[in-house]
Amino acid sequence: MSDLLERLSAANPLPDCPQPSIEEVWMRLATEEPGRSRPSITPGRSRLTRRGLLVPVCAVAAVMALAVLLVTSGSGGGLSVVARAYAAASSNGTIIHYVMSSRQRPAQTNHVPWKYADTHGQVWVSGRRRHLIEALSFVPGHGSLSHEIVVDGDHVENFQGNTIVESTTQSASGSCAALVSCGAGVPADPLAEIRSLYKAGQLRAAGQTTVGHRRVDVIVSQDATVRVLVDPRTFIPIQITQTFGSQPWPVSPTVTTTITHYQRLALTPHNNKLLNLLPHPRARIACVSASGVIRVTALKHCPLVPADRPSSTTSYTTGRPPSGVRASARRYAPGRWEISVSFTASTAVTSARSSYTILLQLQDGSRLLWTSDQNIRRDTRVTEVFQSPALKFRAGTHTGTVRFNTTNQANAAPHGPDEIPLGNFEVLNPQAPASLGASGVIVGRFVVTVPSSR
């Protein structure tokens, strides 16, 4: 090589380049339409054109393509449902945000059996980091709890009962039971389950079924312990049923998780905060070491600092303050209360992509969040009732907010093909740029007083 080329080689501005992730490729394949025609940009085209071979080659190719089409018609072609579901469940380089509800039957906590346990919550997940806000209720029951967890590999931050327990693993559950209930442990990640089964070659397509008058694709694991329903167009998981046969229980517990909203968010510094705990300025911090030793400290002395959350963005919401938010508490059983919140809806809710949510901040630091009906006409009086069979409100004054949540696309009415109605819920297009979690605006505040039980 001449000196000139050696000098050019030495000027290489990027001798080494980090290996990119293949997840982006799977993602693109999953989100592109299988039949979409694309320009041919593979090498060699120019030579064919230049030598006048293009026409005969195209003719031969067309005949061959027709033959292949005839042979493979009915087999689907392109990526399999399983591969597309895997790509849709992949969260590397992005944030998946989903709203879910799940039911486990039978269930247990602290060795007390329940017929079933319901969980409602939201999850933000990116790679190995996951942020969950969940409310669990044991039915029929005498127990209910809400918690917020951030899981990052083996590192767990669990906010519950005004205490943040920071631990390396859940193996120290025997010790942390003094502070929080460890019965729930770290909730399983259904998307991770899909990914790991796919990588192990353990998933297969199992035809279609009907849910809520719509056809959905079915994927099952080889041992039939996991069953996933995916939307046939977006391949987003809409229901995951897991059977844990190895549990020492008379009947193997089964958890059915239904995903009602699913969206992808860009992994920006702003959105990255969604993967952190909400701010809990008055929370105690309990650092649990691997040996089970608990060290409770004030917030300022603990290295764990709850991060800021993105503030609400109001630029694309149409929520206006509802008139006269009223709230009341009614005792319907000894020690049990029913909270009613009513307001006049200034904005219609006609889609699962918008809703009113009511957040009640209790005195002990815990919070209750529930969502309005999905079919509200404008200027009608809405009454939302939260009745927890086991939640014992303390006597005193609690504050709350009514919040209108929507997305920018939701306002770009009419709701078009980016929504896939499925039964009584809708699945969002993963390409939708809207951020459901950050698009709300507080439209009303209220105070509810729980009188003394005496």
Next chain:
Amino acid sequence: VNDLERRHGLEALFAAHAGSVRAYARRRIDAATADDTVSEVFVIAWRRLEEVPEDALPWLLGCARRVLANQRRSTRRGEALTRRLEGASAPAGWTGVSDGPLALALAELGERDREILLLICWEGLEPAQAARVLGCSRNALAVRLHRARRRLAIALERAERGDVGTQPMENLT
């Protein structure tokens, strides 16, 4: 070939060559577009997995070259308009090259000459591989390489004398 085998095939291809494809794109464009280019190239590879030759790198770089060309075509007109509106001139010199005269000389070369030289010197390809990337014969590449090297030498000599670097790059390519 079933889907699982195809998937493993693509994963193997990706593991072997994705870094090189990204480096190729990154030397020519910003990081975000380079990542897009990599995924676009491997999406094409997935669709045409049966066509990918055993020596896959030239084939992949050829795809990347055309993907980048498509992207450049779509953005060049807008960028030129923006530049005119802002009254700014195009950046002088080849981006990322710290050797000043060499950067100016590279910028003065035509796209085809520059591509041949960079495929040999930066991507480390043999002439036969570079020919496959560019879709020409080995003999044609040898001739082009000879001419490109000569033009680079002239441009470098001018750059070291301070005669180049004032003309917008797109007028020279």
